[in-house]
Amino acid sequence: MRGVLLEVPRALHRDREERSLPPSSLKDKRKDRSPTKAKALLAITLILSALISLWALESLFWRSGLWQGRVGPSWLLDWEEKTFILINRRLSSPALDPFMEGVTYVGSIFFWLGVTVAFWCKGRRRGAALLFFALLACSALTLAVKIFVARVRPYQAIVGARVLSAGGSFSFPSGHSGNSFLSATLIGRKFRKAFPYLYALASLVAYSGVYLGAHWPLDVVVGGAFGVMVASLTLRFERKVLKLLYANE
Template sequence: MFEFLINTDHNLFTTINSAFTHPWADAFFFWVTDLHKTIYFKILIVPFVVFLFIRKFKLKGLLLFFVLILALGLNDFIGGRVKHVVERERPFSTSGVEAIQRSRAGGYSFPSNHSSNMFTFAAYTSYFIPQAKVPLYLIAASVGYSRVYNGVHFPSDVICGSIFGWLWGNLFARLSQRILQALQNRKKTT
Protein backbone atom coordinates (compact mmCIF):
# COMPACT_ATOMS: atom_id res chain seq x y z
CA MET A 1 0.00 0.00 0.00
CA PHE A 2 2.77 2.43 0.97
CA GLU A 3 4.62 1.70 -2.27
CA PHE A 4 1.42 2.39 -4.23
CA LEU A 5 1.09 5.80 -2.53
CA ILE A 6 4.73 6.68 -3.22
CA ASN A 7 4.39 5.63 -6.88
CA THR A 8 1.17 7.64 -7.24
CA ASP A 9 2.88 10.65 -5.67
CA HIS A 10 5.86 10.32 -8.04
CA ASN A 11 3.63 9.85 -11.10
CA LEU A 12 1.49 12.86 -10.22
CA PHE A 13 4.66 14.87 -9.66
CA THR A 14 6.01 13.90 -13.09
CA THR A 15 2.71 14.80 -14.76
CA ILE A 16 2.56 18.26 -13.18
CA ASN A 17 6.29 18.96 -13.43
CA SER A 18 6.89 17.68 -16.97
CA ALA A 19 3.67 17.15 -18.93
CA PHE A 20 1.50 20.16 -18.03
CA THR A 21 4.03 22.88 -18.80
CA HIS A 22 4.12 26.04 -20.88
CA PRO A 23 6.54 29.00 -21.04
CA TRP A 24 3.94 31.40 -19.57
CA ALA A 25 3.34 28.94 -16.71
CA ASP A 26 7.10 28.69 -16.13
CA ALA A 27 7.26 32.46 -15.62
CA PHE A 28 4.05 32.68 -13.56
CA PHE A 29 4.83 29.82 -11.17
CA PHE A 30 8.44 30.95 -10.77
CA TRP A 31 7.08 34.31 -9.57
CA VAL A 32 4.18 33.01 -7.46
CA THR A 33 6.21 30.36 -5.62
CA ASP A 34 7.94 33.03 -3.52
CA LEU A 35 5.14 35.59 -3.62
CA HIS A 36 5.34 36.10 0.13
CA LYS A 37 8.97 37.18 -0.23
CA THR A 38 8.29 39.81 -2.90
CA ILE A 39 8.19 43.53 -2.29
CA TYR A 40 4.63 43.55 -3.70
CA PHE A 41 3.45 41.24 -0.96
CA LYS A 42 5.24 43.20 1.75
CA ILE A 43 4.10 46.66 0.67
CA LEU A 44 0.65 45.81 -0.72
CA ILE A 45 -0.82 42.64 0.78
CA VAL A 46 0.47 42.86 4.36
CA PRO A 47 -0.55 46.52 4.89
CA PHE A 48 -3.90 45.80 3.22
CA VAL A 49 -4.57 42.94 5.66
CA VAL A 50 -3.61 45.19 8.59
CA PHE A 51 -5.95 47.86 7.20
CA LEU A 52 -8.82 45.34 6.91
CA PHE A 53 -8.27 44.08 10.46
CA ILE A 54 -8.19 47.63 11.87
CA ARG A 55 -11.18 48.76 9.81
CA LYS A 56 -13.27 45.90 11.11
CA PHE A 57 -11.92 45.51 14.67
CA LYS A 58 -10.40 48.95 15.44
CA LEU A 59 -7.28 48.66 17.62
CA LYS A 60 -8.05 45.00 18.32
CA GLY A 61 -7.21 44.46 14.66
CA LEU A 62 -3.55 45.03 15.53
CA LEU A 63 -3.82 42.23 18.09
CA LEU A 64 -5.28 39.97 15.38
CA PHE A 65 -2.42 40.83 13.05
CA PHE A 66 0.21 40.09 15.72
CA VAL A 67 -1.44 36.73 16.46
CA LEU A 68 -1.32 36.00 12.71
CA ILE A 69 2.42 36.74 12.71
CA LEU A 70 2.83 34.45 15.74
CA ALA A 71 0.83 31.69 14.02
CA LEU A 72 2.96 31.97 10.87
CA GLY A 73 6.21 31.96 12.83
CA LEU A 74 5.25 28.90 14.86
CA ASN A 75 3.92 27.17 11.74
CA ASP A 76 7.20 27.74 9.93
CA PHE A 77 9.21 26.57 12.95
CA ILE A 78 7.17 23.37 13.37
CA GLY A 79 7.35 22.61 9.65
CA GLY A 80 11.12 22.99 9.76
CA ARG A 81 11.37 20.57 12.69
CA VAL A 82 9.12 18.03 10.94
CA LYS A 83 11.35 18.21 7.84
CA HIS A 84 14.35 17.18 9.96
CA VAL A 85 12.43 14.28 11.50
CA VAL A 86 11.02 12.94 8.21
CA GLU A 87 14.12 13.72 6.09
CA ARG A 88 12.37 13.28 2.75
CA GLU A 89 14.57 14.22 -0.18
CA ARG A 90 13.41 16.83 -2.67
CA PRO A 91 12.18 15.50 -6.03
CA PHE A 92 15.31 16.70 -7.85
CA SER A 93 17.43 14.70 -5.37
CA THR A 94 15.27 11.55 -5.34
CA SER A 95 16.58 8.50 -7.15
CA GLY A 96 14.32 7.35 -9.98
CA VAL A 97 12.48 10.67 -10.26
CA GLU A 98 13.06 12.92 -13.27
CA ALA A 99 12.49 16.49 -12.15
CA ILE A 100 12.70 19.78 -13.98
CA GLN A 101 13.83 22.18 -11.28
CA ARG A 102 12.58 25.69 -12.02
CA SER A 103 13.32 27.35 -8.68
CA ARG A 104 15.85 26.95 -5.91
CA ALA A 105 15.17 25.01 -2.75
CA GLY A 106 17.29 23.50 -0.04
CA GLY A 107 16.87 21.15 2.86
CA TYR A 108 14.23 18.49 3.05
CA SER A 109 10.91 18.29 1.26
CA PHE A 110 8.17 17.15 3.67
CA PRO A 111 6.04 19.09 4.45
CA SER A 112 5.92 22.09 2.13
CA ASN A 113 6.36 25.11 4.40
CA HIS A 114 5.41 27.44 1.54
CA SER A 115 2.03 25.70 1.30
CA SER A 116 1.59 25.46 5.04
CA ASN A 117 2.38 29.13 5.59
CA MET A 118 0.11 30.33 2.80
CA PHE A 119 -2.80 28.17 3.98
CA THR A 120 -2.25 29.38 7.56
CA PHE A 121 -2.40 32.95 6.23
CA ALA A 122 -5.50 32.23 4.12
CA ALA A 123 -7.40 30.35 6.85
CA TYR A 124 -6.65 32.85 9.61
CA THR A 125 -7.30 35.97 7.56
CA SER A 126 -10.46 34.71 5.86
CA TYR A 127 -11.88 33.66 9.25
CA PHE A 128 -12.03 37.34 10.19
CA ILE A 129 -12.38 38.82 6.69
CA PRO A 130 -14.68 36.34 4.87
CA GLN A 131 -14.78 38.52 1.74
CA ALA A 132 -11.08 37.70 1.23
CA LYS A 133 -11.61 33.92 1.31
CA VAL A 134 -11.65 33.21 -2.43
CA PRO A 135 -8.62 35.28 -3.44
CA LEU A 136 -6.59 34.14 -0.43
CA TYR A 137 -7.26 30.46 -1.04
CA LEU A 138 -6.58 30.88 -4.77
CA ILE A 139 -3.22 32.42 -3.93
CA ALA A 140 -2.44 29.68 -1.40
CA ALA A 141 -3.41 26.94 -3.87
CA SER A 142 -1.33 28.60 -6.60
CA VAL A 143 1.71 28.70 -4.33
CA GLY A 144 1.20 25.03 -3.44
CA TYR A 145 0.82 24.00 -7.08
CA SER A 146 3.89 26.06 -7.99
CA ARG A 147 6.02 24.03 -5.60
CA VAL A 148 5.26 20.85 -7.55
CA TYR A 149 5.37 22.58 -10.94
CA ASN A 150 8.79 24.05 -10.11
CA GLY A 151 10.13 20.63 -9.13
CA VAL A 152 10.89 21.29 -5.47
CA HIS A 153 8.08 19.31 -3.76
CA PHE A 154 6.06 16.17 -4.29
CA PRO A 155 2.26 16.58 -4.31
CA SER A 156 1.97 14.86 -0.91
CA ASP A 157 4.36 17.44 0.60
CA VAL A 158 2.06 20.21 -0.61
CA ILE A 159 -1.19 18.46 0.36
CA CYS A 160 0.02 17.70 3.90
CA GLY A 161 1.51 21.18 4.30
CA SER A 162 -1.75 22.73 3.09
CA ILE A 163 -3.89 20.67 5.45
CA PHE A 164 -1.64 21.45 8.41
CA GLY A 165 -1.61 25.15 7.50
CA TRP A 166 -5.39 25.24 7.18
CA LEU A 167 -5.82 23.54 10.56
CA TRP A 168 -3.20 25.76 12.19
CA GLY A 169 -4.72 28.94 10.78
CA ASN A 170 -8.18 27.96 11.96
CA LEU A 171 -6.88 26.99 15.41
CA PHE A 172 -5.24 30.39 15.86
CA ALA A 173 -8.29 32.17 14.44
CA ARG A 174 -10.53 30.47 16.99
CA LEU A 175 -8.09 31.28 19.79
CA SER A 176 -8.06 34.90 18.62
CA GLN A 177 -11.85 34.93 18.54
CA ARG A 178 -11.91 33.79 22.16
CA ILE A 179 -9.43 36.50 23.10
CA LEU A 180 -11.64 39.10 21.39
CA GLN A 181 -14.71 37.78 23.24
CA ALA A 182 -12.85 37.84 26.56
CA LEU A 183 -11.78 41.44 25.93
CA GLN A 184 -15.36 42.36 25.01
CA ASN A 185 -16.75 40.67 28.15
CA ARG A 186 -14.12 42.37 30.29
CA LYS A 187 -15.05 45.73 28.80
CA LYS A 188 -18.74 45.14 29.64
CA THR A 189 -17.99 44.36 33.29
CA THR A 190 -15.83 47.43 33.87
Protein backbone atom coordinates in the same frame (compact mmCIF):
# COMPACT_ATOMS: atom_id res chain seq x y z
CA MET B 1 -24.88 81.70 53.54
CA ARG B 2 -21.29 82.79 53.98
CA GLY B 3 -20.36 79.31 55.24
CA VAL B 4 -21.89 77.74 52.18
CA LEU B 5 -19.93 80.04 49.88
CA LEU B 6 -16.68 79.18 51.66
CA GLU B 7 -17.42 75.46 51.43
CA VAL B 8 -17.77 75.52 47.64
CA PRO B 9 -14.09 76.41 46.89
CA ARG B 10 -12.97 73.83 49.45
CA ALA B 11 -15.06 71.15 47.75
CA LEU B 12 -13.67 72.12 44.36
CA HIS B 13 -10.14 71.96 45.75
CA ARG B 14 -10.74 68.48 47.19
CA ASP B 15 -12.20 67.36 43.86
CA ARG B 16 -9.11 68.56 42.01
CA GLU B 17 -6.85 66.72 44.44
CA GLU B 18 -8.83 63.52 43.96
CA ARG B 19 -8.61 63.86 40.20
CA SER B 20 -4.86 64.39 40.34
CA LEU B 21 -4.42 61.10 42.18
CA PRO B 22 -4.38 57.97 39.97
CA PRO B 23 -7.35 55.69 40.69
CA SER B 24 -6.64 52.33 42.25
CA SER B 25 -7.85 50.58 39.12
CA LEU B 26 -5.29 52.44 37.04
CA LYS B 27 -2.61 51.51 39.55
CA ASP B 28 -3.58 47.86 39.25
CA LYS B 29 -3.52 48.04 35.46
CA ARG B 30 -0.10 49.64 35.48
CA LYS B 31 1.16 46.95 37.81
CA ASP B 32 -0.26 44.25 35.54
CA ARG B 33 1.15 45.68 32.32
CA SER B 34 4.77 44.88 33.05
CA PRO B 35 4.19 41.14 33.66
CA THR B 36 1.93 40.99 30.58
CA LYS B 37 4.53 42.62 28.36
CA ALA B 38 7.21 40.39 29.85
CA LYS B 39 5.14 37.28 29.08
CA ALA B 40 4.51 38.43 25.51
CA LEU B 41 8.19 39.22 24.97
CA LEU B 42 9.20 35.88 26.47
CA ALA B 43 6.74 33.95 24.28
CA ILE B 44 7.89 35.67 21.08
CA THR B 45 11.55 35.25 22.05
CA LEU B 46 11.08 31.52 22.70
CA ILE B 47 9.27 30.98 19.39
CA LEU B 48 11.89 32.96 17.45
CA SER B 49 14.72 31.11 19.22
CA ALA B 50 13.14 27.76 18.41
CA LEU B 51 12.60 28.85 14.81
CA ILE B 52 16.20 29.99 14.34
CA SER B 53 17.57 26.86 16.04
CA LEU B 54 15.45 24.53 13.90
CA TRP B 55 16.39 26.41 10.74
CA ALA B 56 20.11 26.22 11.59
CA LEU B 57 19.84 22.52 12.46
CA GLU B 58 17.98 21.69 9.27
CA SER B 59 20.48 23.64 7.16
CA LEU B 60 23.34 21.78 8.84
CA PHE B 61 21.78 18.37 8.14
CA TRP B 62 20.79 19.31 4.59
CA ARG B 63 24.10 20.81 3.48
CA SER B 64 26.46 18.45 5.30
CA GLY B 65 24.62 15.20 4.58
CA LEU B 66 24.78 14.21 8.26
CA TRP B 67 21.10 13.25 8.13
CA GLN B 68 20.33 10.61 5.53
CA GLY B 69 17.36 11.74 3.46
CA ARG B 70 14.41 9.50 2.64
CA VAL B 71 12.42 9.27 -0.57
CA GLY B 72 9.04 8.52 0.97
CA PRO B 73 6.60 5.70 1.76
CA SER B 74 6.76 2.96 -0.87
CA TRP B 75 2.98 2.45 -0.95
CA LEU B 76 2.50 6.09 -1.93
CA LEU B 77 5.59 6.67 -4.03
CA ASP B 78 4.19 5.27 -7.28
CA TRP B 79 1.20 7.64 -7.21
CA GLU B 80 3.39 10.58 -6.24
CA GLU B 81 5.87 9.95 -9.05
CA LYS B 82 3.09 9.77 -11.65
CA THR B 83 1.40 12.91 -10.32
CA PHE B 84 4.71 14.77 -10.13
CA ILE B 85 5.66 13.87 -13.71
CA LEU B 86 2.20 14.89 -14.93
CA ILE B 87 2.41 18.35 -13.35
CA ASN B 88 6.14 18.95 -13.64
CA ARG B 89 6.66 17.78 -17.23
CA ARG B 90 3.51 17.02 -19.19
CA LEU B 91 1.47 20.05 -18.08
CA SER B 92 4.43 22.41 -18.10
CA SER B 93 5.05 25.17 -20.61
CA PRO B 94 7.92 27.66 -21.04
CA ALA B 95 5.31 30.42 -21.20
CA LEU B 96 4.00 29.45 -17.74
CA ASP B 97 7.39 29.13 -16.08
CA PRO B 98 7.91 32.84 -15.17
CA PHE B 99 4.35 33.07 -13.85
CA MET B 100 4.79 30.01 -11.62
CA GLU B 101 8.13 31.29 -10.38
CA GLY B 102 6.42 34.51 -9.33
CA VAL B 103 3.47 32.72 -7.72
CA THR B 104 5.66 30.58 -5.49
CA TYR B 105 7.10 33.68 -3.79
CA VAL B 106 3.62 34.49 -2.51
CA GLY B 107 4.05 31.51 -0.18
CA SER B 108 7.21 32.91 1.37
CA ILE B 109 6.97 33.78 5.06
CA PHE B 110 8.55 37.15 4.24
CA PHE B 111 5.66 37.98 1.91
CA TRP B 112 3.07 37.26 4.60
CA LEU B 113 5.10 39.08 7.26
CA GLY B 114 4.91 42.06 4.92
CA VAL B 115 1.13 41.64 4.83
CA THR B 116 1.20 41.53 8.64
CA VAL B 117 3.07 44.85 8.75
CA ALA B 118 0.54 46.34 6.31
CA PHE B 119 -2.35 45.26 8.56
CA TRP B 120 -0.58 46.77 11.57
CA CYS B 121 -0.03 50.08 9.80
CA LYS B 122 -3.69 50.15 8.71
CA GLY B 123 -4.80 49.86 12.34
CA ARG B 124 -5.79 46.17 12.24
CA ARG B 125 -3.40 45.36 15.04
CA ARG B 126 -5.24 42.43 16.58
CA GLY B 127 -5.43 40.67 13.23
CA ALA B 128 -1.76 41.43 12.61
CA ALA B 129 -0.84 39.98 16.02
CA LEU B 130 -2.77 36.76 15.31
CA LEU B 131 -1.22 36.37 11.85
CA PHE B 132 2.29 37.04 13.18
CA PHE B 133 1.93 34.48 15.98
CA ALA B 134 0.41 31.85 13.67
CA LEU B 135 3.12 32.26 11.01
CA LEU B 136 5.88 31.77 13.57
CA ALA B 137 4.14 28.74 15.11
CA CYS B 138 3.48 27.13 11.72
CA SER B 139 7.07 27.72 10.58
CA ALA B 140 8.44 26.14 13.76
CA LEU B 141 6.18 23.10 13.31
CA THR B 142 7.13 22.77 9.63
CA LEU B 143 10.87 22.92 10.33
CA ALA B 144 10.59 20.35 13.13
CA VAL B 145 8.76 17.91 10.83
CA LYS B 146 11.24 18.56 8.00
CA ILE B 147 14.12 17.52 10.25
CA PHE B 148 12.28 14.47 11.62
CA VAL B 149 11.09 13.16 8.23
CA ALA B 150 14.14 14.32 6.21
CA ARG B 151 12.57 13.73 2.82
CA VAL B 152 14.69 14.40 -0.25
CA ARG B 153 13.53 16.71 -3.02
CA PRO B 154 11.84 15.05 -6.00
CA TYR B 155 14.56 16.11 -8.45
CA GLN B 156 17.00 14.08 -6.33
CA ALA B 157 14.98 10.91 -6.88
CA ILE B 158 13.27 11.29 -10.27
CA VAL B 159 15.43 11.26 -13.37
CA GLY B 160 14.57 14.01 -15.84
CA ALA B 161 12.62 16.20 -13.41
CA ARG B 162 12.40 19.87 -14.38
CA VAL B 163 14.02 22.00 -11.67
CA LEU B 164 13.13 25.68 -11.66
CA SER B 165 13.23 26.05 -7.87
CA ALA B 166 15.59 23.71 -6.06
CA GLY B 167 14.84 24.65 -2.46
CA GLY B 168 17.48 24.77 0.24
CA SER B 169 16.14 22.27 2.74
CA PHE B 170 14.29 18.99 3.12
CA SER B 171 11.10 18.58 1.13
CA PHE B 172 8.33 17.47 3.51
CA PRO B 173 6.17 19.39 4.29
CA SER B 174 5.96 22.49 2.11
CA GLY B 175 6.42 25.69 4.10
CA HIS B 176 5.14 27.88 1.26
CA SER B 177 1.92 25.87 1.06
CA GLY B 178 1.51 26.04 4.84
CA ASN B 179 2.02 29.82 4.97
CA SER B 180 -0.46 30.40 2.15
CA PHE B 181 -3.28 28.26 3.54
CA LEU B 182 -2.71 29.57 7.06
CA SER B 183 -2.95 33.18 5.89
CA ALA B 184 -5.94 32.43 3.66
CA THR B 185 -7.78 30.90 6.63
CA LEU B 186 -7.03 33.75 9.05
CA ILE B 187 -7.56 36.63 6.63
CA GLY B 188 -10.56 34.96 4.99
CA ARG B 189 -12.30 34.84 8.36
CA LYS B 190 -12.28 38.63 8.49
CA PHE B 191 -12.81 39.32 4.78
CA ARG B 192 -15.47 36.78 3.86
CA LYS B 193 -15.81 37.86 0.23
CA ALA B 194 -12.08 37.38 -0.33
CA PHE B 195 -12.09 33.88 1.19
CA PRO B 196 -12.47 31.87 -2.08
CA TYR B 197 -9.87 34.02 -3.86
CA LEU B 198 -7.39 33.58 -1.02
CA TYR B 199 -7.86 29.81 -1.09
CA ALA B 200 -7.50 29.80 -4.88
CA LEU B 201 -4.22 31.69 -4.50
CA ALA B 202 -3.03 29.27 -1.80
CA SER B 203 -3.89 26.31 -4.05
CA LEU B 204 -1.94 27.91 -6.89
CA VAL B 205 1.07 28.35 -4.61
CA ALA B 206 0.86 24.67 -3.66
CA TYR B 207 0.57 23.67 -7.32
CA SER B 208 3.60 25.80 -8.22
CA GLY B 209 5.73 23.88 -5.72
CA VAL B 210 5.23 20.67 -7.72
CA TYR B 211 5.32 22.44 -11.09
CA LEU B 212 8.73 23.98 -10.34
CA GLY B 213 10.17 20.64 -9.20
CA ALA B 214 10.68 21.66 -5.57
CA HIS B 215 8.08 19.42 -3.90
CA TRP B 216 6.32 16.09 -4.05
CA PRO B 217 2.51 16.26 -4.21
CA LEU B 218 2.20 14.99 -0.63
CA ASP B 219 4.48 17.78 0.59
CA VAL B 220 2.11 20.54 -0.50
CA VAL B 221 -1.02 18.69 0.67
CA VAL B 222 0.32 18.13 4.19
CA GLY B 223 1.86 21.61 4.27
CA GLY B 224 -1.52 23.13 3.46
CA ALA B 225 -3.18 20.95 6.11
CA PHE B 226 -0.65 22.17 8.69
CA GLY B 227 -1.44 25.76 7.77
CA VAL B 228 -5.20 25.27 8.14
CA MET B 229 -4.69 23.41 11.43
CA VAL B 230 -2.48 26.11 12.98
CA ALA B 231 -4.84 28.85 11.77
CA SER B 232 -7.86 27.01 13.19
CA LEU B 233 -6.15 26.52 16.56
CA THR B 234 -5.14 30.19 16.61
CA LEU B 235 -8.76 31.20 16.01
CA ARG B 236 -9.98 28.66 18.57
CA PHE B 237 -7.73 30.18 21.24
CA GLU B 238 -7.89 33.71 19.87
CA ARG B 239 -8.59 35.37 23.20
CA LYS B 240 -5.70 33.63 24.92
CA VAL B 241 -3.30 34.50 22.11
CA LEU B 242 -4.38 38.14 22.13
CA LYS B 243 -4.23 38.25 25.91
CA LEU B 244 -0.65 37.04 25.72
CA LEU B 245 0.49 39.25 22.85
CA TYR B 246 -1.84 42.21 22.88
CA ALA B 247 -3.59 42.41 26.23
CA ASN B 248 -3.08 46.11 26.90
CA GLU B 249 -5.30 47.39 24.10
